[in-house]
Amino acid sequence: MIEIVNKQIRIDGKPQLIMCGEIHYFRLQREEWQDRLDKLKAAGCNAVASYVPWLCHEPTEGHIDLEGLTRPELDLAGFIDLCHENGLYFFLRPGPFIMAEMKNEGLPYWVYEKHPEIIPTGWDGRLATTRTIDYLAPGFLKEARRWYEAVMAVAVPRLQPNGGNIIAIQLDNEIGMLSWVSNGPDLTDFVVEDFAAWLGRTYSLEELAKRYPFDLNDAEVRKANICSPREDYAPALHLDLGHYMRNRFARYVDELRGYAEEFGVRDIPFVINIHGTGGGRGFTFPIGISQLYETYEGKPGYISGSDIYFGDLDMNTFQDLYLINGFMDAVHDEHQPLTSVEFNCGDGNFGETYGARYDPSAADFKMRMCIAQGNRLINYYLFAGGRNYVLDEKPGDGNDRVAFTGERHGFAAPVSPEGELNYTFDRMAQGIHAVMAVADKVAVMQEERDAVSFAFIPDYYMTEYRYPGSDKMKKIYENIEANRAYWNWETMARAMLLAGYRFGAADIQNKPLRPDQVPVLALLSARYMDGSLQHKLADYLEQGGKVFLYGEVPLYDMEGKPCTVLADALSLRYIEDCREAPNYYPSVLAEGWAAPRPEVRTHFAQTFEHGDLAEAILRLYGTGQACGFDIKVGRGRAIVIAARYKCDIDLYRTALELLGAKPGLTHDSPYHGIFMTSTRNEEGERFIHVLNLDGFDKTFHIYDDGMPLFDGRSLTLGSKEGVMLPVNVTIRDVTILSSTAEVAGSSANEISFRLTQAQDWVLLRTNRPILPSDDYTVEEHEGALRIVSLRHAKIDDRLTIRFGD
Known part of the structure; x- marks a missing residue:
């Protein structure tokens, strides 16, 4: 039985860490399956994932082949059973949509031909630019139900609770992603009618008449005015359409779950895959959370999983991943864990040009950060490449194959289509083995957090459907997009992490704020904010909450109507915006506790007059108008920076400390580029997670609440190196009090380590004798035993400590 409890994945009552690799059985010859599974196990993984492509298994309506009768590699049951024979769990991803570079995103051609009504039109009646469909169209659901009936007939006998190895089933894939990237809101006749019905359930007749000055009951009038909205109600339509689509996606997911359960699926979790990274960054990822959180938030039996498509994790991107994980967790309930169901790995050579060349640290760094933040399942995508075969019924589309990538697929994967290992495999495997060596510990640990949370506002990311003819919508979108991520992540969030803050996120829109x-609360704020949320923040401050606001103080609600509830609570009266222009270079001067600081160039500032309970800390050069404040509000306090300010780590740390949040885990390196966090379980066992994001070695001490860790010894962390160092971790009858080396494995009579220093040491306590070795010395140290390695990590990084009976 699979249970989701206390942010853990428990299999038959035991918390598990699932390290998974995506292998597409249908893209390999059957005789290649075992070789790829051998390589997966060599990497340290304990599970396999795969899509099940409807396009391949039912290319002709009514002829479903899941047994390999038409092609040996289509034997789904045979592949799952082979994984089971190899001691591997299985994560089933049956669509109906699978993407995976498949034609029609994995749907059979005949579905579109039989049901043309499922093909959406978008704004102004234009056809969709991508092969998306109306998820809730009755014709499509009828076909999807029949597809699920066939797949579940194979899956149900192989579910883990039934003695098999399937531990999770994903429902569809990246729902809503195609509509977002194409700015096409799936406006079929059925959707428009359903939207009108939703509006009727949401608003009174009087409210509807004010919001939409046309007859919603007239099908033709309704379609015309929703597909081509007028300027007077376009902002209202934007909000309502976004909220409706969340509801629509949730109903679709529940429909698919209903099919799976109807055909026998019980006691395993259903997974929702969240899309959103782009261009190697995470700025747009929360759009996927915004679209899909209603499908799983607070619902038993559901877990969500991220799509992580970054390249290298470095000084440019590391805060992106940290925020993504935090935002995902913010909308989860107390039991739902973090997972990543498409965790990009390999060398980045997607176009076969060798132009993208990931550092070997890429997958290792991203995995280590995710594990530290509480990810319980990571699916390496794509672990092994393969080939796209030619369809029997050729579509005549230029290659006639099942996918649009050509014959070879997954050529950037750690395991090539031909089964060869690329240069990223060893480092990826090293990281997997490191976490699996202590999987029972990390499977239950939670990240330790300092007294600050990053605000997540889902509606700030509800910008996927924008009517191109609306200037009002464009103005609102552009301001929200400018303030919710980009520069602000790269200043405020980056500074907080470099200052040593370990923080989660808070969904301040939908959950209590106390x-x-x-x-x-660290708040990235736009000029537009819902009035009820402004009231919530004002009440929070009155009750003693502390806010560090960066960006703009809101002056309007989300429909562009004047709303200054928060500004009024802060006693701020708007003066004007100051923007850079040709031959005009606005700069900001610090004063009060923020001084002395050099003058800082800015490209935007929002200026205010302030009340007696506010102290100005930033002013524009020349005009003297204030754009930064320290304000007392009721029993609370707010520090506001309403100007684009640089990544001044000391300024952000000082501001947060004045609000009552101090970083607990710090270092003394003169160089930045070190990411640190820590995890702990209920027994007090801990790991200190450290990444050196730069390409040069760094030597430093680590402090925990001001006290030195590791007996005050300095650590040297190599270029692009990551470690997970144990503190008070017990393995069988040996307690590792601290160690400069990373646990690499254990058995009844030995513990092995991966060395990280010129001379590592392990401080432990045990009643068992430590067997002598030429590889280390043993010293007594304050009632414990200190094992000092005689090996240099850069020459031989393996050390095994053996114990007698």
Whole structure:
């Protein structure tokens, strides 16, 4: 039985860490399956994932082949059973949509031909630019139900609770992603009618008449005015359409779950895959959360999983991944864990040009950060490449294959289509083995957090459907997009992490906001903010909450109507915006506790007059108008920076400390580029997770609440190196009090380590004798035993400590 409890994945009652690799059985010859599974196990993984492509298994309506009768590689049951024979769990991803570079995103051609009504039109009646469909169209659901009936007939006998190895089933894939990237809101006749019905359930007749000055009951009038909205109600339509689509996606997911359960699926979790990274960054990822959180938020039996498509994790991107994980967790309930169901790995050579060349640290760094933040399942995508075969019924589309990538597929994967290992495999495997060596520990640990949370506002990311003819919508979108991520992540979030803050995120839109739960809130704010949320923040401050606001103080609600509830609570009266222009270079001067600081160039500032309870800390050069404030509000306090300010680590740390949040885990390196966090379980066992994001070695001490760790010894972390160092971790009858080396494995009579220093040491306590070795010395140290390695990590990084009976 699979249970989701306390942010853990428990299999038959035991918390598990699932390290998974995506292998597409249908893209390999059957005789190649075992070789790819051998390589997966060599990497340290304990599970396999695969899509099940409807296009391949039912190319002709009514002829479903899941047994390999038409092609040996289509034997789904045979592949799952082979994984089971190899001691591997299985993560089933049956669509109906699978993407995976498949034609029609994995749907059979005949579905579109039989049901043309499922093909959406978008704004102004234009046809969709991508092969998306109307998820809730009755014709499509009828076919999807029949597809699920066939797949579940194979899956149900192989579910883990039934003695098999399937531990999770994903429902569809990246729902809503195609509509977002094409700015096409799936406006079929059925959707428009359903939207009108939703509006009727959401608003009174009087409210509807004010919001939409046309007859919603007239099908033709309704379609014309929703597909081509007028300027007077376009912002209202934007909000309502976004909220409706969330509801629509949730109903679709519940429909698919209903099919799976109807055909026998029980006691395993259903997974929702969240899309959104782009261009190697995470700025747009929360759009996927915004679209899909209603499908799983607070619902038993559901877990969500991220799509992580970054390249290298470095000084440019590391805060992106940290925020993504935090935002995902913010909308989860107390039990739902983090997972990543498409965790990009390999060398980045997607176009076969060798232009993208990931550092070997890429997958290792991303995995280590995700594990530290509580990910319980990571699916390496794509672990092994393969080939796209030619369809029997050739579509005449230029290659006639099942996918649009050509014959070879997954050529950037750690295991090539031909089965060869590329240069990223060894480092990826090293990281997997490191976490699996202590999987029972990390499977239950939670990240330790400082007294600050990053605000997540889902509606700030509800910008996927924008009517191109609306200037009002464009103005609102552009301001929200400018303030929700980009520069702000790269200043505020980056500075907080480099200052040593370990923080989660808080969904301040949908969940309670109380000072006892969120002592300090880091808020990226736009000029537009819902009025009820402004009231919530004002009440939070009055009750003693602390806010560090960066961006703009809101002056309007989300429909562009004047709303200054928060500004009024802060006693701020708007003066004007100051923007850079040709031959005009606005700069900001610090004063009060923020001084002395050099003058800082800015490209935007929002200026205000302030009340007696506010102190100006930033002013524009020349005009003297204030754009930064320290304000007392009721029992609370707010520090506001309403100007684009640089990544001044000391300024952000000082501001947060004045609000009551101090970083607990710090270092003394003169160089930045070190990411650190820590995890702990209920027994007090801990790991200190450290990444050196730069390409040069760094030597430093680590401090925990001001006290030195590792007996005050300095650590040297190599270029692009990551470690997970144990503190008070017990393995069988040996307690590792601290160690400069990373646990690499254990058995009844030995513990092995991966060395990281010129001379590592392990401080432990045990009643068992330590057997002598030429590889280390043993010293007594304050009632414990210190094992000092005689090996240099850069010459031989393996050390095994053996114990007698």
